[in-house]
Amino acid sequence: MNTGRCAACKYLRRRCPVDCIFSPYFPPTNPHRFASVHRIFGASNVGKMLQQLPVHLRGEAAETLYYEAQCRIENPVHGCVGIITQLHEEINNAEQELARAQAQLAVHQPHHHHHQQEIEEAVTGEGAEPMVPGDHAQEVAAEVAGNVEDSDQNEFDIAALMSPSDPDWFY
Numbered sequence: 001m002n003t004g005r006c007a008a009c010k011y012l013r014r015r016c017p018v019d020c021i022f023s024p025y026f027p028p029t030n031p032h033r034f035a036s037v038h039r040i041f042g043a044s045n046v047g048k049m050l051q052q053l054p055v056h057l058r059g060e061a062a063e064t065l066y067y068e069a070q071c072r073i074e075n076p077v078h079g080c081v082g083i084i085t086q087l088h089e090e091i092n093n094a095e096q097e098l099a100r101a102q103a104q105l106a107v108h109q110p111h112h113h114h115h116q117q118e119i120e121e122a123v124t125g126e127g128a129e130p131m132v133p134g135d136h137a138q139e140v141a142a143e144v145a146g147n148v149e150d151s152d153q154n155e156f157d158i159a160a161l162m163s164p165s166d167p168d169w170f171y
Ligand SMILES: [Zn+2]
Pocket: 005, 006, 007, 008, 009, 010, 015, 016, 017, 020, 021, 022, 023
Protein backbone atom coordinates (compact mmCIF):
# COMPACT_ATOMS: atom_id res chain seq x y z
CA MET A 1 0.00 0.00 0.00
CA ASN A 2 1.15 3.50 -0.77
CA THR A 3 2.27 5.47 2.20
CA GLY A 4 0.46 8.53 0.82
CA ARG A 5 -2.94 8.17 -0.74
CA CYS A 6 -3.72 10.20 -3.84
CA ALA A 7 -6.04 13.19 -3.54
CA ALA A 8 -8.99 11.20 -4.89
CA CYS A 9 -8.63 8.29 -2.48
CA LYS A 10 -8.07 10.65 0.40
CA TYR A 11 -11.22 12.53 -0.53
CA LEU A 12 -13.21 9.33 -0.97
CA ARG A 13 -11.72 7.92 2.25
CA ARG A 14 -10.61 4.73 0.62
CA ARG A 15 -7.41 2.80 0.29
CA CYS A 16 -5.30 3.97 -2.68
CA PRO A 17 -4.53 0.87 -4.76
CA VAL A 18 -1.15 0.50 -6.42
CA ASP A 19 -2.80 0.83 -9.84
CA CYS A 20 -5.10 3.67 -8.75
CA ILE A 21 -6.49 5.38 -11.85
CA PHE A 22 -6.46 8.78 -10.15
CA SER A 23 -3.11 8.60 -8.45
CA PRO A 24 -0.85 9.88 -11.29
CA TYR A 25 -3.13 12.83 -12.05
CA PHE A 26 -4.42 13.86 -8.66
CA PRO A 27 -1.50 14.12 -6.28
CA PRO A 28 -2.28 14.54 -2.57
CA THR A 29 -0.46 17.88 -2.65
CA ASN A 30 -3.38 19.40 -4.58
CA PRO A 31 -6.65 18.23 -2.98
CA HIS A 32 -8.53 21.13 -4.57
CA ARG A 33 -7.91 19.70 -8.01
CA PHE A 34 -9.78 16.49 -7.30
CA ALA A 35 -12.49 18.21 -5.30
CA SER A 36 -13.35 20.44 -8.29
CA VAL A 37 -13.47 17.60 -10.78
CA HIS A 38 -15.50 15.44 -8.40
CA ARG A 39 -17.96 18.23 -7.75
CA ILE A 40 -18.71 18.75 -11.44
CA PHE A 41 -18.28 15.34 -13.04
CA GLY A 42 -18.41 12.89 -10.15
CA ALA A 43 -15.48 10.71 -9.14
CA SER A 44 -16.74 7.57 -10.83
CA ASN A 45 -17.32 9.33 -14.15
CA VAL A 46 -13.85 10.84 -14.01
CA GLY A 47 -12.39 7.41 -13.27
CA LYS A 48 -14.33 5.87 -16.18
CA MET A 49 -13.25 8.62 -18.57
CA LEU A 50 -9.60 8.19 -17.65
CA GLN A 51 -9.89 4.41 -17.87
CA GLN A 52 -11.22 4.60 -21.43
CA LEU A 53 -8.23 6.57 -22.63
CA PRO A 54 -4.80 5.35 -23.62
CA VAL A 55 -2.33 6.08 -20.82
CA HIS A 56 -0.46 8.78 -22.73
CA LEU A 57 -3.64 10.88 -23.08
CA ARG A 58 -4.83 10.62 -19.50
CA GLY A 59 -2.70 13.43 -18.14
CA GLU A 60 -4.07 15.91 -20.62
CA ALA A 61 -7.62 14.63 -20.13
CA ALA A 62 -7.33 15.10 -16.37
CA GLU A 63 -5.99 18.61 -16.95
CA THR A 64 -8.89 19.40 -19.28
CA LEU A 65 -11.48 18.00 -16.88
CA TYR A 66 -10.02 20.13 -14.14
CA TYR A 67 -10.04 23.20 -16.36
CA GLU A 68 -13.65 22.64 -17.40
CA ALA A 69 -14.69 21.96 -13.82
CA GLN A 70 -13.04 25.18 -12.67
CA CYS A 71 -14.82 27.16 -15.37
CA ARG A 72 -18.15 25.59 -14.47
CA ILE A 73 -17.67 26.36 -10.79
CA GLU A 74 -16.73 29.96 -11.54
CA ASN A 75 -19.49 30.41 -14.08
CA PRO A 76 -22.28 27.90 -13.39
CA VAL A 77 -24.36 29.10 -16.31
CA HIS A 78 -21.85 29.19 -19.15
CA GLY A 79 -18.77 27.34 -17.94
CA CYS A 80 -16.09 27.29 -20.62
CA VAL A 81 -18.54 28.69 -23.16
CA GLY A 82 -18.40 32.02 -21.34
CA ILE A 83 -14.68 32.23 -22.02
CA ILE A 84 -15.03 31.02 -25.59
CA THR A 85 -17.68 33.67 -26.25
CA GLN A 86 -15.48 36.32 -24.72
CA LEU A 87 -12.55 35.26 -26.91
CA HIS A 88 -14.77 35.29 -29.99
CA GLU A 89 -15.73 38.84 -29.14
CA GLU A 90 -12.07 39.76 -28.81
CA ILE A 91 -11.36 38.20 -32.20
CA ASN A 92 -14.25 40.14 -33.73
CA ASN A 93 -13.02 43.38 -32.23
CA ALA A 94 -9.48 42.73 -33.39
CA GLU A 95 -10.72 41.95 -36.91
CA GLN A 96 -12.74 45.14 -37.02
CA GLU A 97 -9.76 47.11 -35.78
CA LEU A 98 -7.62 45.47 -38.43
CA ALA A 99 -10.14 46.31 -41.14
CA ARG A 100 -10.20 49.94 -40.01
CA ALA A 101 -6.41 50.06 -39.89
CA GLN A 102 -6.13 48.56 -43.36
CA ALA A 103 -8.64 51.06 -44.68
CA GLN A 104 -6.62 53.85 -43.14
CA LEU A 105 -3.45 52.40 -44.58
CA ALA A 106 -5.02 52.28 -48.03
CA VAL A 107 -5.89 55.96 -47.74
CA HIS A 108 -2.38 56.94 -46.76
CA GLN A 109 -0.51 54.70 -49.17
CA PRO A 110 -0.75 56.04 -52.74
CA HIS A 111 -0.83 52.88 -54.83
CA HIS A 112 0.72 49.67 -55.87
CA HIS A 113 4.18 50.78 -56.91
CA HIS A 114 4.67 52.81 -53.82
CA HIS A 115 8.46 52.80 -53.71
CA GLN A 116 8.89 53.40 -57.39
CA GLN A 117 6.51 56.34 -57.19
CA GLU A 118 8.46 57.75 -54.29
CA ILE A 119 11.68 57.53 -56.26
CA GLU A 120 10.07 59.17 -59.26
CA GLU A 121 8.61 61.87 -57.09
CA ALA A 122 11.97 62.48 -55.49
CA VAL A 123 13.54 62.78 -58.91
CA THR A 124 10.87 65.00 -60.43
CA GLY A 125 10.25 66.89 -57.20
CA GLU A 126 6.53 66.20 -57.33
CA GLY A 127 5.15 65.15 -53.99
CA ALA A 128 1.92 63.33 -54.69
CA GLU A 129 1.39 62.19 -51.11
CA PRO A 130 -0.80 64.59 -49.18
CA MET A 131 1.13 65.36 -46.05
CA VAL A 132 -0.73 65.96 -42.84
CA PRO A 133 0.98 68.41 -40.45
CA GLY A 134 4.02 66.77 -38.95
CA ASP A 135 4.75 63.35 -40.31
CA HIS A 136 1.41 62.14 -39.12
CA ALA A 137 0.67 60.09 -42.20
CA GLN A 138 3.89 58.16 -41.86
CA GLU A 139 3.36 57.66 -38.17
CA VAL A 140 -0.07 56.24 -38.82
CA ALA A 141 1.28 54.03 -41.56
CA ALA A 142 4.03 52.71 -39.29
CA GLU A 143 1.54 52.10 -36.51
CA VAL A 144 -0.81 50.34 -38.86
CA ALA A 145 1.98 48.20 -40.25
CA GLY A 146 2.78 47.18 -36.69
CA ASN A 147 -0.84 46.30 -36.01
CA VAL A 148 -1.09 44.25 -39.15
CA GLU A 149 1.98 42.25 -38.18
CA ASP A 150 0.68 41.61 -34.68
CA SER A 151 -2.76 40.61 -35.83
CA ASP A 152 -1.30 37.72 -37.78
CA GLN A 153 -0.49 36.06 -34.53
CA ASN A 154 -3.64 36.95 -32.61
CA GLU A 155 -5.64 34.52 -34.65
CA PHE A 156 -3.48 31.58 -33.73
CA ASP A 157 -2.75 32.49 -30.15
CA ILE A 158 -6.34 31.65 -29.21
CA ALA A 159 -5.41 27.99 -29.06
CA ALA A 160 -2.60 28.83 -26.70
CA LEU A 161 -4.92 30.92 -24.55
CA MET A 162 -7.38 28.10 -24.32
CA SER A 163 -4.75 25.54 -23.50
CA PRO A 164 -5.63 23.89 -20.21
CA SER A 165 -1.95 23.51 -19.45
CA ASP A 166 -1.68 27.27 -19.07
CA PRO A 167 -1.24 27.60 -15.32
CA ASP A 168 -2.50 31.18 -15.33
CA TRP A 169 -6.02 29.91 -15.65
CA PHE A 170 -5.92 27.99 -12.46
CA TYR A 171 -4.28 30.10 -9.86
ZN1 LIG B 1 -5.77 6.78 -5.35
